[in-house]
Amino acid sequence: MNTKFLDIFPIKVMNKELGMDIPQLEKQCLDYMRNNIGRIVTNRGGYQTNELPKEEFPELIEKVEQTCSEYMKEIFKADVNIKVSNYWMNVNNYRDYNLKHNHPETLLTVVYYIKTPVDSGDLVLANNPMVHWWGHPYTRESWWSLGWYNSPELFFQPREDTILIFPGWVDHHVEPNLNSDEHRISIAFNTYAPTPQ
């Protein structure tokens, strides 16, 4: 008898260092924050910019677009030039966090980390909500260990100068910054694949 197991509908998450000038980027972010009022969307506390002008971080946008194109090549084995549609900066101070959300009408969600002191808040990606159909894992028998097939969430500890890319429909939230001395800075991007001319 021939037995087969198939892993269907996987989610690919890409993680890559970009080699940017982090001290310069941090200074630029803090200068921008001092001179521009923010908005409240998913952020509870902290500071989030409105959509940033394209000319504010052109080198970063270029690297994000290149890296997203690498992601698409990995999945589809085709050359696609992904573009950034809009982007914004987040600064989370002590106890600030972001509610669970996704990025509607976005091909790939991207986040780039500029400042991530210890305990400043993991990024938490949610599994398909139907995983709860199997019941809460902690109440199950000893054979029920958490893994790819039953974990409701996956925690990523962000690293400075690192980009994280995943599909726009994936729910995620940011844990509170429990570092009372230092802030956490990230820049998030929405992306799209342009229609071929």
Ligand SMILES: [Fe+2]
């Ligand atoms: Fe997000």
